[in-house]
Amino acid sequence: MSRENLAFVVAAFAGVMLLFAIGLSRPNLFVEDHLMENLSAAGFAAGSLLALGAAFARRASPTGRERAILIATGGLSSILFLSEISFGARIFDIQMPRMSGGGEFDGGHDIVIVVFxxxxxxxxxxxxxxxxxxxxxxxxxxxxxxxxxxxxxxxxERILRGAFEFRLILALGMLASAVTLDLIKSYKASILEEVLEFSASVVLILAVFACFRPKRPGARPEPDAGTKPGSLHALPADADR
Known part of the structure; x- marks a missing residue:
């Protein structure tokens, strides 16, 4: 693991612990449909827009693999944003279906709850x-x-070395942990769940920002259509003599 990624993990863990401590002292801010969930929704919306923008931005100049990952990240962030706002149920005052055992089916994580x-x-x-x-x-x-x-x-090795891929995996791990905590009936677990969801949205945004870094001098960009071997632009300068 690179030093940058190690420092990022330590900073992310410290941030989660700090927010969790704040949540224990001010739990009213970390319950459903309150400040922390609204911030998570805004973070996922921003992550979606940034990921889709970076996928086609010339400044980011992503490779084909990175562009596919960015598009998938944008789609996932959009789904997470809709899940955080209960797919518009709270905004438009729509009654969502009730689940057996309590609660409403108003988010993607509820699929795991239903199966469990x-x-x-x-x-x-x-x-x-x-x-x-x-x-x-x-x-x-x-x-x-x-x-x-x-x-x-x-x-x-590529994930542990690269900032973009590593942060994406870290965000997915946070989201998986949040879904698991949603199965536990405890106010502390509920607070930590909200903290992890918000932290995942921030990590996703920082992952996209990593794509805007200049490419390493040793990295070889993917050949364009006009510079592939056999094209006219790939001919040597004296080929027309």
Missing amino acids: RKLRGAGPAGLFVAAIGGALLVTGAGALLYRFRQQARTTV
Whole structure:
């Protein structure tokens, strides 16, 4: 891991802990539909616009792979923004469907809650099926990693070395942790969930900003259509003599 990424993780962890401490002292600001959730929605909206703008910005000059990741990041941020505002239910005073066990189906994370409640309600048989399915997924993922271990190692090294990819993975980890905390009925877990969602939106924005850095001198840009081997522009200067 690069020093920059290590320092970024430490700073992100410190920020999360600071916001969590503030949330414990001022929990009214960290509940649903209040300040922290509104800031998270604004952060995801900004992240979506920045990611889609960077995907086609000349200044960012992203590679084909980076452009695809940026477009996917913009789409994910848009979904997260809509989830934070309950897909407009709070704004337009729309009654969202009720979920069995309590709560309303007003966000993408509620899919995980519904699945979890279904499995819990199914009793031992449901838990056994879930365990078998999880074991098969882990086994399949392990087999794929072993089969493509060289490519996986290269990908991991690139993520740990690059600021853009590393921050994206960190943001996804924060979001996954927030969804997990949503399954716990505790006001402390609820506060930490809101903190992680807001922190993920900030990390996504900082990930996009990393794309606007100048490319390293040793990095080779992808060839344009006019400079590919065999094109007229790729001919030597004396080719027309």
